[in-house]
Amino acid sequence: MTDPRPSVLFVCVHNAGRSQMAAGLLTSLSGGAVEVRSAGSAPADRVNPVAVEAMAELGIDITAERPKVLTPEAVQTSDVVVTMGCGDACPYFPGTRYEDWVLEDPAGQDLAMVRRVRDEIRGRVEELLAELGVPQAGPLSGV
Template sequence: MPSPAIPSVLFVCVHNAGRSQMAAAFLSHLGGDRVEVRSAGSAPAHTVNPAVIAAMSEVGIDISAETPKALTPEAVQTSDVVITMGCGDACPYFPGKRYLDWTLADPAGHTLESIRPIRDTIEQHIHTLLTDLHITPSP
């Protein structure tokens, strides 16, 4: 009997330098090889926000090697779930995909202290997503 396909999740925000990077890192960390994870931005920055890197480091997740990526229609088309975080009309729509929109503050220009609650909210959303995908989080 063939093994079931693993779900593919795409996180999208404007710059792919904060919210979507944190979400992708949490899902990769907690979902392991049981989920395919991508992130992209409608207008990607040149680097990931250093304060976001520091916030994730505090919870034991290193995203210092990540780079913002451009959103492509192919990335959306090949994903089962597309989660937007403030990219507005720049996110392409394909019928048959599951779309979620997480309303989260943009960490751009914020201090580490003000990014922590955003990070923690994203982690809560990821736990809910894992439940929806029938994936038990890794410890």
């Protein structure tokens, strides 16, 4: 049996900041109504600790997440693929919806800058939920 939920894949280069924050936000805001994955074209060793801290401020724990390598299968089995600066490394499959979110890279940045990126991602995730026809599960804690 196939999963009836829409599936979204977030992709950035290192799968350590932007895509991890986006996945955490979509998972939380959709209340599990969306299948959420993230990956990177050149995954880092770990998730950016400042991104983890920024997400914790909203009550979203991404400490257990690990950067994952982008595979053609992950793209092919997703309804929506959101790229965040992975360029030509993202494979293309006809019939899959692609969005490119131009966002600053939070790697090596301070918490204030990562918060700005997180908040921009949050707004885009809320728009994506509306486009998918998925109601928000409820408010986030924190900011």
